[in-house]
Amino acid sequence: MPFTKLNANFASSSIFKLGLDVVGFWAYLLSVADGKGQVTATVPDMAVRCRVDEERVLAMLALLEGPDKWSRTPDNSGQRLRVEREPEWCVHLLNYAKYRAQDNTQAERARKYRDRQAASRRDGVTVCDASASVLRTDVVSESVVSVEGGVGGDPRSPEDQVRGSNFRAAAELDIQILRACREIAGKTGEPAWKVMRRVTSYRKPDGEMSAGVEDPSRLGSVLARQKALEDARAWVAHLDAGGNAA
16 A cells, blocks of 8 residues: 655645645645656546546646745655646656655664565464454464674664664563463463463552553563563472462
């Protein structure tokens, strides 16, 4: 599904001098453009979707196709689009590729994260079905996918490398917590999701115990995961020593 990046400077763009209806029309064009910044919707279709008549659509296209001396982008004299009628009707957003390419490192990290999530589901990593309140711990992957650096070393900034390291540490702890809870559930007969809630709960400042979570990925930090793993391992050791299941 296509998506559009909205530059942080959009709100101060000179396009606002053309009127809010033109700004809304421009946002519509951005939202329906393909990956190359091309919009093939016809004028009648644009009119229907933008709730204006066809004459207004043509007028707004002409405004956006005209030069803008106040534009921050001097390319194409500040023109925002070009209407092409041959060989087929197409509205080409001139700076679309330029803005889409900005901050592509974040988009790449998001893509890698989605790939890791998909790989985890294929490998059978434990997931929590909150609607059924059941923690499925049938199969736990023994491997954790790490973020790979580029040729010649990790190309990310030191801050991003720290975030990546924290992500890997959290993922590894999640698997260890899930494995320990599965072991406790097997020894006590208690549902794994209840075990998970007990090992992830903590005493609040008012003295009450928190409810805990059913999925360790919902824990807010690596430290919280380490504490949950310590509690789970202490419970396992208690059971192995002949302690009761309570």
